[in-house]
Amino acid sequence: MIIQIVNGLMLGSLYGLIALGYALVLGILGIFNMVQADVFMGGAVLGWIFITKLHLPLIMVIPAVMAGGVLLGLATEFFCVRRSLAVGSYFVPIATTIGLGLVLTTTVSNWAGANPLPISVPFQFTQVSLGDASFPLTNFIVFFTSLAIMSILAFFLKRTSLGLATRAVGENPEVSQLLGINTTRVIQMTFIISGVIGTLSGLLFGVMTGAAHPYMGEVVGLKGICLVIIGGMGSMSGAVIAAFIGGIAEVLTSVYWSVKYADAVLWLIMFIILLFRPLGLMGKVEELQRLQ
Amino acid sequence: MIENFTTPLFLDLLGINILLGVSWYIPASCGQFSFGHCGLIGIAAYLSGAMTTLLGLPFPLAILAGMGISCLTGILFSAIGLKSKDIYAAIMTLALAQIAVVVFKAVPATGGIMGFLVVPKVTPLIVWIGVIFCLVFTWRLENSRVGRTFEAIKTSNIVSATLGLNTTYFKIVAFGIGGAMAGLAGVFYAHCISWIEPHTFSIWLTVMSFTFALVGGWETMWGAATGAVLLTFLLEAFRFASNWRPLIYGILIMVVLAFRPSGLVTRGNVRTVERFFLGMMNRSFVRGRKG
Numbered sequence: 001m002i003i004q005i006v007n008g009l010m011l012g013s014l015y016g017l018i019a020l021g022y023a024l025v026l027g028i029l030g031i032f033n034m035v036q037a038d039v040f041m042g043g044a045v046l047g048w049i050f051i052t053k054l055h056l057p058l059i060m061v062i063p064a065v066m067a068g069g070v071l072l073g074l075a076t077e078f079f080c081v082r083r084s085l086a087v088g089s090y091f092v093p094i095a096t097t098i099g100l101g102l103v104l105t106t107t108v109s110n111w112a113g114a115n116p117l118p119i120s121v122p123f124q125f126t127q128v129s130l131g132d133a134s135f136p137l138t139n140f141i142v143f144f145t146s147l148a149i150m151s152i153l154a155f156f157l158k159r160t161s162l163g164l165a166t167r168a169v170g171e172n173p174e175v176s177q178l179l180g181i182n183t184t185r186v187i188q189m190t191f192i193i194s195g196v197i198g199t200l201s202g203l204l205f206g207v208m209t210g211a212a213h214p215y216m217g218e219v220v221g222l223k224g225i226c227l228v229i230i231g232g233m234g235s236m237s238g239a240v241i242a243a244f245i246g247g248i249a250e251v252l253t254s255v256y257w258s259v260k261y262a263d264a265v266l267w268l269i270m271f272i273i274l275l276f277r278p279l280g281l282m283g284k285v286e287e288l289q290r291l292q
Numbered sequence: 293m294i295e296n297f298t299t300p301l302f303l304d305l306l307g308i309n310i311l312l313g314v315s316w317y318i319p320a321s322c323g324q325f326s327f328g329h330c331g332l333i334g335i336a337a338y339l340s341g342a343m344t345t346l347l348g349l350p351f352p353l354a355i356l357a358g359m360g361i362s363c364l365t366g367i368l369f370s371a372i373g374l375k376s377k378d379i380y381a382a383i384m385t386l387a388l389a390q391i392a393v394v395v396f397k398a399v400p401a402t403g404g405i406m407g408f409l410v411v412p413k414v415t416p417l418i419v420w421i422g423v424i425f426c427l428v429f430t431w432r433l434e435n436s437r438v439g440r441t442f443e444a445i446k447t448s449n450i451v452s453a454t455l456g457l458n459t460t461y462f463k464i465v466a467f468g469i470g471g472a473m474a475g476l477a478g479v480f481y482a483h484c485i486s487w488i489e490p491h492t493f494s495i496w497l498t499v500m501s502f503t504f505a506l507v508g509g510w511e512t513m514w515g516a517a518t519g520a521v522l523l524t525f526l527l528e529a530f531r532f533a534s535n536w537r538p539l540i541y542g543i544l545i546m547v548v549l550a551f552r553p554s555g556l557v558t559r560g561n562v563r564t565v566e567r568f569f570l571g572m573m574n575r576s577f578v579r580g581r582k583g
Contacts, residue, residue: 032379032383079546080546083549083550084549084550084553087549087553089323090378090379091320091325091382092549092553094325094382095502095506095545095549096545096546096549096550098499098542098545099541099542099543099544099545099546099549100542100546101542102499102538102539102541102542102545103538103539103542103543103546105538106535106536106537106538106539106542107539109535110535110536218494218495219390222386222390222495225383225386226383226387229380229383258398260394260397260398261394261398263390263394264390264391264394264395267387267390267391268391270383270384270387271369271372271384271387271391274372274373274375274376274380274384275372275375278375278376278380279376
């Protein structure tokens, strides 16, 4: 039981990373960035290209994948968001980002085939023993990397001046523009950060499961939206807490009930949470009014 | 080339696609957006397929059951989502889609992940009777009190609430009607394709239905129907590139929303056509009286 909870925490840390990618853009612009699911897929596929096909050393893979995330984030901002924010309906940015996501998924699945793409790292089967239980080393790497990225993000948002500007734009774009903040630049920055987080979480997921898949975004990537809703709209700490709860719930379901139902557990939790707490675990009413 | 467009299968699919576009348009006319169409269609397809094939019940009963279950599911999920804000209803329908696929994969009676064979029952005649019924229904709905209420809620939620409209109730009604229509499409789909599997009802089916509405125009039902017809013919003509179909859809969505946000057929276009026909009718009427 305790072993499974530890496994759940490790999966939860990865889910937290995925959810933060959505929560950032949601907090600044009040829109759901659906392409994030495919950026997640893109990170894993980039990992496959760099590790399995090009045999780059791991230390170079990470910056290369991050560069891919920067490009994807900028492309999302330029092609999907810049024009569609002016239309006024919250569905328009969702639809355009889904459109870009379709372009990415189709390109990858036609180019690399619809089969799982293997990612193998030298320490794939190494086990670490803690007491009388042993865990795969990759899970530990995923856990600590996710925690490190989350802390860096929290530091950036709370302590740096660019983070302050980002939060100001989230609060009120017009006023922050009057105060001399370049809002376009800040929005681009947000998309770059969420793109980098998305690709890194995809890479970590690929390393953890040993494979990338062109359609993995549809199942795993979309869970980020669900976690953001469970945690409460606009609350990053809520999303992370929801991710840990969700990871544990998913692992426990697949062990004690059936693997078949594991993918539906998060959505069922969301169903139940919204039934009793329509704002999510840590949501506030003021945050809701900022939504597009 | 031409014979591709006259096969019974193509005519069936054309009708089903029109149903998909229009059923997505009905919640959209109330300002609500559904990601759960694949789930609604899938539930109706599985239930009706199991009823006709595994239990041997008559087809009309299966149609009613399919429409009913999709309608109720749409109502349930949207009602919970609408407790806080519109966008939550959209996300709840996404949850519906994700849960439905997992359940389809896990139920052994309908073949699990492999899917199961449904006895084909529909002919193009039946499908098109359904399509024309739904189009007339939607047309009358748009011009009714309920349709105008939808329009008011879409234009401004707050103003219509201050005017004493129960906005949540009407939004749920919109999801219910859209769900029933999607259910009809699902029943026809199961009995025309005759092999249904969980993979068919992935999020891609939802993307298809809202691409029809977005490209064709999402201000009137004619836009959604036109979009469905146009895209079905276009994709049948580009059959050799069927692997790249989602890419074509994606680029179409992005380009149309960037340069013509309300779609190809706007409300203004529809008004022009209506006025033209009205004018023709009036002229002939006047001439008839004189002569």
